[in-house]
Amino acid sequence: xxxxxxxxxxxxxxxxxxxxxxxxxxxxxxxxxxxxxxxxxxxxxxxxxxxxxxxxxxxxxxxxxxxxxxxxxxxxxxxxxxxxxxxxxxxxxxxxxxxxxxxxxxxxxxxxxxxxxxxxxxxxxxxxxxxxxxxxxxxxxxxxxxxxxxxxxxxxxxxxxxxxxxxxxxxxxxxxxxxxxxxxxxxxxxxxxxxxxxxxxxxxxxxxxxxxxxxxxxxxxxxxx
Numbered sequence: 731x732x733x734x735x736x737x738x739x740x741x742x743x744x745x746x747x748x749x750x751x752x753x754x755x756x757x758x759x760x761x762x763x764x765x766x767x768x769x770x771x772x773x774x775x776x777x778x779x780x781x782x783x784x785x786x787x788x789x790x791x792x793x794x795x796x797x798x799x800x801x802x803x804x805x806x807x808x809x810x811x812x813x814x815x816x817x818x819x820x821x822x823x824x825x826x827x828x829x830x831x832x833x834x835x836x837x838x839x840x841x842x843x844x845x846x847x848x849x850x851x852x853x854x855x856x857x858x859x860x861x862x863x864x865x866x867x868x869x870x871x872x873x874x875x876x877x878x879x880x881x882x883x884x885x886x887x888x889x890x891x892x893x894x895x896x897x898x899x900x901x902x903x904x905x906x907x908x909x910x911x912x913x914x915x916x917x918x919x920x921x922x923x924x925x926x927x928x929x930x931x932x933x934x935x936x937x938x939x940x941x942x943x944x945x946x947x948x949x950x951x952x953x954x955x
Contacts, residue, residue, distance in 0.1 A: 732858050733930045734782060736949050737940045743864060743951035744927075746857045746875055747917040748882075753854030754913065755788050756830030757846040758837070760818040765825075768846035772798045777808045777823035782939065784850075785827050790937045792827070792848045800937060815841065831910045835901050852930050856922070864951050871953055875919070882916035922950040 736742055759765040765774075772793070778786040790800040806823045808814045811832070817823035818841075826842070836842040857878070859871055885892050889911065897907040927946035934940045 731782075731784065731787065731930075732856060733927065733949060734787075734934050734939050736858075737931070737934070737942060737944055741861045742858045743861060744856045744858045744922050744949055745864065745871065745951055745953050746878075746919065747853045747922055748855040748857050748878070749914060750853050750917045751913060751915040752849035752852065753784070754830050754847055754849050755784075755792075755827045756833050756837075756844045757792070757848065758814075758826045758828065758833060758842040758844050759824060760821075761840050761843040763824065763843070765843075765845060768792075768796070771825050771845075772796070773802045773804070774824040775804045775806050775822070777806045777814045777817050777826040779810055779813070780807060781805075787934075787937070787939065788827050788848065788850065789825075790939070791851065791933065794937065795848070818842070831902060831906060832900065834903075834906050838903075851933065852926055853917070859951075861951075864953060868953050875953075879918040883918050886916060919954075921952060921954075924950075 732740070732742065732744060757768055757771070759771075765771060776789045778789060780786070786805065789803055789805075793800040793803055806817055808817045808823065811828060814823065814826040814828070815836070818826070830844065830847055833842055833844070837844050857875070864871065893904065893907050893911055896902060896911065897904050902910070924946045927949050931940070931943050931946055931949075935943050
């Protein structure tokens with residue numbers, strides 16, 4: 731994610747958390763496969779969208795949490811969700827981790843089977859800006875964050891309207907949209923947690939995705955008015 735990119739040279743900083751709740755990743759296998767539990771997936775072929783992506787990182791995080799050697803996972807680059815569907819159909823991958831509600835229609839129609847799930851150990855989305863924009867356009871960024879935060883507040887407040895929009899946009903059953911909505915917390919401002927960033931940095935370092943452990947304060951910027 732963005733923390734790894736910044737550590738590896740991306741000249742940006744995190745300016746706010748966008749979604750404060752964790753992202754809940756579903757662990758999926760082809761519906762017709764013989765796999766019945768996550769315990770059977772150690773060392774199998776994991777479909778990932780790209781190197782350094784969330785699906786790559788969470789495959790490593792989940793493997794580590796289960797006591798597996800993450801380097802033993804065979805990674806298959808598939809690009810996106812449609813690529814994962816193709817990889818499953820063509821027997822080129824055994825496992826695919828993706829946000830569980832985005833894949834729920836594929837589970838419901840019998841294409842995917844979800845054998846487990848795992849949350850990110852940190853908030854799922856943040857807002858970042860390039861350093862030169864932070865220096866040169868701070869008032870514009872403050873205005874942008876104000877608009878985003880107000881929109882998030884309105885979205886949370888207008889539950890019925892939001893649920894209908896979610897269900898239609900992502901082809902979800904109303905009850906699935908309601909479950910997702912109840913578990914999702916948008917941030918509406920406030921300082922980015924140094925402790926949270928430290929946990930992300932430590933995890934990325936332990937998984938060998940980054941080679942250095944910088945001060946977490948160097949990853950973020952406070953642009954509050």
